[in-house]
Amino acid sequence: MKPYVILNAAMTLDGKIATKTGSSEISGLEDIMRVHKLRKDVDGIMVGINTVLSDNPKLTTHKISSNDSDNPVRVIVDSKARTPHNSNVLNDSAKTIIAISKEAVLDENYLDNVHFLEKYVDVFVSGEYKVDLNELMKYLFKEGIKTLMLEGGSTLNFSMFKEGLIDEINICIAPMVVGGKYSKTLVDGEGFGFMKNAIPLKLKDILHVGEDLVLKYDVLNIK
Numbered sequence: 001m002k003p004y005v006i007l008n009a010a011m012t013l014d015g016k017i018a019t020k021t022g023s024s025e026i027s028g029l030e031d032i033m034r035v036h037k038l039r040k041d042v043d044g045i046m047v048g049i050n051t052v053l054s055d056n057p058k059l060t061t062h063k064i065s066s067n068d069s070d071n072p073v074r075v076i077v078d079s080k081a082r083t084p085h086n087s088n089v090l091n092d093s094a095k096t097i098i099a100i101s102k103e104a105v106l107d108e109n110y111l112d113n114v115h116f117l118e119k120y121v122d123v124f125v126s127g128e129y130k131v132d133l134n135e136l137m138k139y140l141f142k143e144g145i146k147t148l149m150l151e152g153g154s155t156l157n158f159s160m161f162k163e164g165l166i167d168e169i170n171i172c173i174a175p176m177v178v179g180g181k182y183s184k185t186l187v188d189g190e191g192f193g194f195m196k197n198a199i200p201l202k203l204k205d206i207l208h209v210g211e212d213l214v215l216k217y218d219v220l221n222i223k
């Protein structure tokens, strides 16, 4: 059993979720409010370590009127236990789970930080060098996370699609074009070689949210 996973992201019309410098203010105010309401509705919220390093997000419902009990459990996919000591995701506004790989506990270069993180958060170990996302989903479900919002970034999004773990997509398209072959897109990673392997989707809703457009899709290849 696994959580129902909703990938939520904001992209420019040309499909970028950040520039090559890591700048990523894309959603309009109304979309940000929608995202924080969604954070309140789900049991968990998950990001990859590069998103933590680049944005230092709080991953709470702080943009809407709410209290700490409304915050979802934060989940960080961080194979080498690189979450910095001063990260906002380590504050006490919500529970945090950091998923690391076996390499992080076997290699003394990473072990100090594992011991540090264990003082503040739950650490879940799986996979040899990379977090095993299937194992992680089973663990999160057992921990009571029945609905999980995936908030990027591009690399984690691809792995989650590849494993067939995403059920639904909510994508905000902002009326802007940024370009750049080194700008992150909604889904990067290795990618598939052939269109016949593309992830099949079904459009289920189109919303005007302020100046942005929000498209909602069901993913048709889930496990």
Ligand SMILES: NC(=O)c1ccc[n+]([C@@H]2O[C@H](COP(=O)([O-])OP(=O)(O)OC[C@H]3O[C@@H](n4cnc5c(N)ncnc54)[C@H](O)[C@@H]3O)[C@@H](O)[C@H]2O)c1
Residues within 6 Å of the ligand: 008, 009, 010, 011, 016, 017, 018, 022, 023, 024, 026, 047, 048, 049, 050, 051, 052, 054, 055, 077, 078, 079, 080, 130, 131, 132, 133, 151, 152, 153, 154, 155, 156, 157, 159, 160, 184, 188
């Ligand atoms: N616009 C948006 O909606 C939005 C949302 C989130 C992030 N972003 C942007 O995305 C960028 C970060 O994206 P990214 O692609 O560099 O990194 P990411 O956040 O997807 O993190 C990827 C990292 O997670 C770790 N990882 C561990 N196990 C993994 C596994 N099984 N599969 C995949 N990754 C695994 C690896 O270290 C990997 O490099 C930032 O610039 C951020 O601002 C934008």
Ligand SMILES: Nc1nc(=O)c(N)c(NC[C@H](O)[C@H](O)[C@H](O)COP(=O)(O)O)[nH]1
Residues within 6 Å of the ligand: 008, 009, 010, 024, 025, 026, 027, 032, 035, 047, 051, 055, 056, 057, 058, 059, 060, 151, 152, 172
């Ligand atoms: N929906 C959305 N629109 C954006 O324009 C944008 N840049 C993100 N990016 C998601 C990423 O996870 C960010 O790091 C958090 O949105 C920061 O979130 P906080 O408010 O600090 O919790 N998400």
